[in-house]
Amino acid sequence: MSHSSGVRQVQKQQTRQALLDAGLRLLEHQNLSSLGLRELTREVGVSPAAFYRHFPDMAGLGVALVGEALGSLHATIRAVLAQGAGAAGSAQNDALIEASVALTADYVADHRPHIRFIARERHGGVGPVRAAIAAELDRFADEVAAGLATQPDSARWSAADLHVLAQLYVDHMVATAAALLEVPPDDRAGHERILAAARLRMRVIAVGRRHFFDADA
Amino acid sequence: MSHSSGVRQVQKQQTRQALLDAGLRLLEHQNLSSLGLRELTREVGVSPAAFYRHFPDMAGLGVALVGEALGSLHATIRAVLAQGAGAAGSAQNDALIEASVALTADYVADHRPHIRFIARERHGGVGPVRAAIAAELDRFADEVAAGLATQPDSARWSAADLHVLAQLYVDHMVATAAALLEVPPDDRAGHERILAAARLRMRVIAVGRRHFFDADA
DNA sequence: TCATTCAGTAAACAACTGTTCTCCGACTTT
């Protein structure tokens, strides 16, 4: 058999990664559908034909970038949500909100180009990429719904309705991430303004969930 | 002076409109940044050079499309929100939610390509278009905030926090509109599924607003 | 050691791109 860590494979992965990195760099200021194959290979320093050794399409490159951008996030999200399992009270809830917002802020700070790519291509013109992003976000919603289900405030909620609520949380986090991109990375004040707004909105949603089945709701 | 309804002006507006219409048609399956000038003029049946008589750029065409897509919506939104002014009780609130959701559904049904364009270019690669969309959505948030302010449930809310809440409503409506686009126009079941989820989420937010300052919030 | 695999190259393909120029001819003003 051919073990997968031969010199050949390693070098192939290196240029593949170089293509992904250069793509991300070039996509900071343009859409995937306007990124040229030659433009990309020129940036990397390989011949145009070399691209086809790694991806069938530009769409293929895009799908790979989606995985790079969001793939590692699932475990992190589950970890954050686990800290609120079974906990009650608004103090505990606020801690969970704070942790979620902090996670969003940190991830955007550390992966700006990736997040920008996701925001840009979420409704972009490249079908397979749109589908890949939608699939990842759906998985996020599943995970958030599972996390919500363990909390006392969700006692009277059906699984289906919890999933709808989870989508609201996910959408809101994506919106917050996109808002953070609109502000320069070193603008601490603008940064904090967005995060404060995000916290407020999450608290409104949390309160709404808790009182949703009250008599005067 | 030259009155603005001469044969000349009318014909000019006609080809301008033809450019906008053809643009919208071609943008249904691609991004603005990948729409070629020649591709567009070919679709309309005019020479490439004719484009420059109407727009300096593709970005210019895009900004004009933003106005076409969202400009007429402000008055409609104000009208819907006015019906809830000063009203209390969850029944009245539900009516307002229903009206908002119905407005969104109708507008998407009647302006699918426009809304698709907005969703696609909201975070797209063309700066001026992004800015134009952001400006329109900000105006929507202003209008929603003004509408919310007239309701008893907002009694203890500051103007600034109401504006943050209004952005949540606007974001949610945009997300709902985008979700409607993902489903074929004649899929009544999928359509209704999305609208039911939107209503639920809006109700959660409304309940959260009402109980936000409760002792156990 | 020798044959095989295969990532990357170079060149050629036909087609396409945005922009500028000069010109025409129908509308508009005087």
Add this chain to the structure above:
DNA sequence: AAAGTCGGAGAACAGTTGTTTACTGAATGA
């Protein structure tokens, strides 16, 4: 009726684009 305006056509510009082809030479496995 003459002079002026101006939307649009047509051609030329110098590039660019994605894709396929035959090839090289180093890593690989027997």
